Amino acid sequence: MTDPASPVPAGEGAAPAPKPMSNKERMTIERVAMPEQPGDARAHNFGEVNQGLTYQLAMLEAERCIQCPKPFCVDGCPVRVNIPRFIKFLRDGDLPSAAESLLSDNALPCVTGRVCPQETQCEQVCIRNKKGDSVAIGYLERYVADWAQAHLDELPKADPAQTGRKVGIVGSGPAGLTAAGELAKLGHDVTVFEAFHAPGGVLIYGIPEFRLPKDIVQAEVDRLKGEGVKLELDSIIGRTYTIPELREEFDALFLAVGAGLPVFMNVPGENYKGVYSANEYLTRVNLMGAWSPDSKTPILHGQRVAVVGGGNVAMDAVRTARRLGAEEATIVYRRSANELPARAEEVHHAKDEGVRFEFQVAPIEVLADENRWVRGLKCVRMELGEPDASGRRRPKPIPDSEFTIDCDLVVVAIGTKANPLLTGSAPELKVNEWGYLVTDEYGMTSMPGVFAGGDIVRGAATVILAMGDGKRSAAAIDSWLRGEWPPAPEANLQKPEKKAAVAAG
Amino acid sequence: MHPIVEREQLSPNVVRLVVEAPRIAKVRRPGQFVIVRKGPGAERIPLTIADNDAGAGTITLMIQAIGASTTELTNMQVGEAISDIAGPLGSETHLLKSGHAVCVGGGVGTAVLLPIVRALSQAGVHVTSVIGGRSREWVILERELRELGDVVTCTDDGSYGRHGFVTEALKDLLEAGGVDAVYAIGPVPMMKAVSAMTLPYNVPTTVSLNAIMVDGTGMCGGCRVTIDGETKYACVDGPEFDGHKVNYQELSDRLTTYRTFEQQALDKLGACATTEVKA
Numbered sequence: 001m002t003d004p005a006s007p008v009p010a011g012e013g014a015a016p017a018p019k020p021m022s023n024k025e026r027m028t029i030e031r032v033a034m035p036e037q038p039g040d041a042r043a044h045n046f047g048e049v050n051q052g053l054t055y056q057l058a059m060l061e062a063e064r065c066i067q068c069p070k071p072f073c074v075d076g077c078p079v080r081v082n083i084p085r086f087i088k089f090l091r092d093g094d095l096p097s098a099a100e101s102l103l104s105d106n107a108l109p110c111v112t113g114r115v116c117p118q119e120t121q122c123e124q125v126c127i128r129n130k131k132g133d134s135v136a137i138g139y140l141e142r143y144v145a146d147w148a149q150a151h152l153d154e155l156p157k158a159d160p161a162q163t164g165r166k167v168g169i170v171g172s173g174p175a176g177l178t179a180a181g182e183l184a185k186l187g188h189d190v191t192v193f194e195a196f197h198a199p200g201g202v203l204i205y206g207i208p209e210f211r212l213p214k215d216i217v218q219a220e221v222d223r224l225k226g227e228g229v230k231l232e233l234d235s236i237i238g239r240t241y242t243i244p245e246l247r248e249e250f251d252a253l254f255l256a257v258g259a260g261l262p263v264f265m266n267v268p269g270e271n272y273k274g275v276y277s278a279n280e281y282l283t284r285v286n287l288m289g290a291w292s293p294d295s296k297t298p299i300l301h302g303q304r305v306a307v308v309g310g311g312n313v314a315m316d317a318v319r320t321a322r323r324l325g326a327e328e329a330t331i332v333y334r335r336s337a338n339e340l341p342a343r344a345e346e347v348h349h350a351k352d353e354g355v356r357f358e359f360q361v362a363p364i365e366v367l368a369d370e371n372r373w374v375r376g377l378k379c380v381r382m383e384l385g386e387p388d389a390s391g392r393r394r395p396k397p398i399p400d401s402e403f404t405i406d407c408d409l410v411v412v413a414i415g416t417k418a419n420p421l422l423t424g425s426a427p428e429l430k431v432n433e434w435g436y437l438v439t440d441e442y443g444m445t446s447m448p449g450v451f452a453g454g455d456i457v458r459g460a461a462t463v464i465l466a467m468g469d470g471k472r473s474a475a476a477i478d479s480w481l482r483g484e485w486p487p488a489p490e491a492n493l494q495k496p497e498k499k500a501a502v503a504a505g
Numbered sequence: 506m507h508p509i510v511e512r513e514q515l516s517p518n519v520v521r522l523v524v525e526a527p528r529i530a531k532v533r534r535p536g537q538f539v540i541v542r543k544g545p546g547a548e549r550i551p552l553t554i555a556d557n558d559a560g561a562g563t564i565t566l567m568i569q570a571i572g573a574s575t576t577e578l579t580n581m582q583v584g585e586a587i588s589d590i591a592g593p594l595g596s597e598t599h600l601l602k603s604g605h606a607v608c609v610g611g612g613v614g615t616a617v618l619l620p621i622v623r624a625l626s627q628a629g630v631h632v633t634s635v636i637g638g639r640s641r642e643w644v645i646l647e648r649e650l651r652e653l654g655d656v657v658t659c660t661d662d663g664s665y666g667r668h669g670f671v672t673e674a675l676k677d678l679l680e681a682g683g684v685d686a687v688y689a690i691g692p693v694p695m696m697k698a699v700s701a702m703t704l705p706y707n708v709p710t711t712v713s714l715n716a717i718m719v720d721g722t723g724m725c726g727g728c729r730v731t732i733d734g735e736t737k738y739a740c741v742d743g744p745e746f747d748g749h750k751v752n753y754q755e756l757s758d759r760l761t762t763y764r765t766f767e768q769q770a771l772d773k774l775g776a777c778a779t780t781e782v783k784a
Binding site: 195196197233234235236239240241260261262264270271273276277279280283284288289295296297298300372419421 | 547574763
């Protein structure tokens with residue numbers, strides 16, 4: 001681990017417990033602040049923005065949790081981490097037990113501790129949020145997870161009895177890796193197929209280094225490999241292997257290929273040189289390492305970059321552009337600041353780094369010079385019209401409001417959709433009108449024994465929702481493999497999260 | 506890892522590599538390609554699968570040294586291994602079932618053409634291959650193609666075969682009549698010229714587009730090309746398209762996106778190579 005976030009004093013596990021605080025005392029402690037790299041410095045480097053809590057800050061924050069008997073935070077978590085339990089262990093200075101507790105609930109805690117939108121999940125429903133600030137659950141999760149990653153040899157080795165049942169998982173993103181970890185823990189023989197040359201899916205190609213360092217993802221993957229998960233890279237299901245072939249080889253399948261196809265704006269000039277999909281821009285920078293000047297993968301370094309979209313992916317792209325040297329990096333979003341789907345923290349970080357925002361603006365044409373290089377983005381201003389079917393007021397163009405944003409690079413980050421490569425190889429897989437896989441209440445597709453979760457079922461959403469799907473599907477797959485079908489109602493199958501229409505992240 | 510089991514220099518800058526890739530060797534179809542990554546830190550490069558031997562578990566790649574990455578690949582020797590080969594990708598060629606096909610290859614495009622010629626020939630189609638290069642040493646795979654049908658060779662300088670461009674030889678064949686389909690693979694200007702030539706004869710023409718791509722699965726959208734006014738992805742919708750519907754201007758243009766970067770990388774590689782020689 002290169003993460004400097006876990007400077008734990010030696011022998012902290014044996015620290016004598018001081019006299020316990022009363023809840024009244026706990027309520028007086030103020031929420032700690034996450035140490036950050038200063039905005040003006042970090043806008044020019046790819047080092048992690050959030051530095052992680054120190055031991056002292058983590059212990060202080062852990063004291064703020066009042067250990068509710070009926071904790072709402074657990075219900076607020078898509079993977080149902082037993083939050084008060086790991087915080088209690090942390091508070092008691094028992095880091096190995098805190099780590100074990102966290103890892104038993106969450107296969108990728110170093111990841112979720114960094115990229116989860118806690119403010120709309122566990123922390124939003126934290127009882128302390130009613131009056132003051134919630135417990136900084138995300139910061140504490142990251143602290144314990146990073147400690148665990150650095151002290152794996154101090155944790156008990158899981159050695160489940162092998163069932164001899166084989167599970168194939170397609171896609172090594174958050175949903176696939178979570179399911180893999182859960183199923184391996186139950187003693188199943190798990191193989192994960194990945195199309196790219198490196199595992200992690202969106203964690204590797206999409207989320208930038210400054211938000212989620214790639215060696216942290218690799219360490220989580222290595223830990224899962226240590227638990228028996230096998231990886232087959234460079235394997236494109238639908239091309240290298242078909243679903244029916246895999247179905248023959250494995251006792252069950254879990255399809256978690258994500259929503260990989262970029263959506264473009266469909267405006268004139270979109271194929272000029274200097275227009276990227278966010279997928280391509282971020283993949284070149286993250287997976288292919290173009291953030292480093294020594295990289296062999298080329299990337300266009302825009303001086304003035306316009307990023308279209310308002311989700312987490314758009315924030316990742318615009319902050320990346322700043323780090324690659326853009327003097328001006330602008331978010332172009334068709335609704336107002338209040339509707340930005342990105343996490344509040346990402347928006348705050350982007351603003352600190354000097355990102356400009358153009359709200360209620362929609363691109364209508366990409367302009368280019370005589371050599372067909374991008375030179376501007378022609379836009380129109382929008383106002384809110386009548387509410388649409390979803391109840392949201394639909395933006396509509398203001399007549400004669402056209403203007404041009406001068407730029408030499410445009411990154412389109414308005415969403416992604418289902419990739420038909422996999423589903424096309426198995427016509428018996430039922431898809432909906434948008435090409436997403438249709439599953440039943442247990443996450444099983446129209447093919448018996450073939451389950452699916454993450455973005456390929458719900459549409460572009462978040463890392464943690466995909467992980468929730470992975471965890472639920474793993475429980476269902478385990479029931480299926482044991483011949484207990486349909487699963488008993490008390491089985492560990494929580495109700496699925498409602499499908500959230502938020503940008504990937 | 507994919508060990509290289511055979512290497513042959515076909516022309517001054519084209520190398521033929523036979524590499525182990527058992528699964529791809531088993532399932533590939535003509536017209537499909539792979540994404541190759543030499544090793545850690547290397548680029549992902551799309552390369553057409555020129556041939557396969559399912560029994561031996563190998564595929565054949567024909568690589569033209571153009572930029573730094575392709576130069577590094579062509580410098581690899583038997584016994585070395587390529588770390589990643591992903592595929593097979595792309596859609597398979599729509600093959601003529603019977604009749605007479607003219608297959609036009611320019612430069613390394615001839616290598617991409619070979620599997621198509623072979624498949625056509627195996628299906629009982631009469632094939633005339635028209636292949637060309639700057640001069641004699643740039644004309645590749647003539648022997649292999651002759652085993653599969655007629656071959657017309659052309660060189661720009663007249664040093665071998667017919668003096669002139671492949672399009673001139675093609676025109677004669679079209680004039681003679683009886684051509685049911687044309688497959689053209691090579692530099693963009695050549696495919697553009699071939700398609701322009703076959704249009705008035707109303708001969709269906711297939712071209713293979715070498716757009717810039719990262720993943721090869723439709724994820725990045727970098728390989729987008731305009732076909733009949735509509736945006737398509739060369740990696741999944743192609744790489745082969747109806748030659749009469751391709752926006753060649755846009756394709757040529759997009760292919761120059763990284764020209765400056767590529768030149769710098771090549772200069773750097775040249776500098777390193779020189780240093781190594783001196784040492």
